[in-house]
Amino acid sequence: MRVALAASKCFEEKEATYYLNSKLYEQLFDIEDALNEGFSQFIENQIKELDRFNAYHRKNCTGEGCELCQTTLIT
Ligand SMILES: [Zn+2]
Numbered sequence: 001m002r003v004a005l006a007a008s009k010c011f012e013e014k015e016a017t018y019y020l021n022s023k024l025y026e027q028l029f030d031i032e033d034a035l036n037e038g039f040s041q042f043i044e045n046q047i048k049e050l051d052r053f054n055a056y057h058r059k060n061c062t063g064e065g066c067e068l069c070q071t072t073l074i075t
Contacts, residue, residue: 028034034042057068
């Protein structure tokens with residue numbers, strides 16, 4: 001029973017990931033930079049941007065009420 005639950009949870013996550021990916025690619029067609037750079041390059045750049053932002057935030061976080069904390073996507 002536990003295994004079946006774990007398996008169905010895993011399946012749902014895969015479905016969700018697939019759904020998000022297909023949505024993401026749909027969105028990318030509307031982003032000119034993504035078309036120009038190529039999707040994988042564009043995503044790589046976005047991740048680098050996010051890394052830079054997170055590094056900046058780690059150094060400049062003021063703790064409670066921090067403005068950056070409100071905008072951080074990945075903590
Ligand atoms: Zn912060």
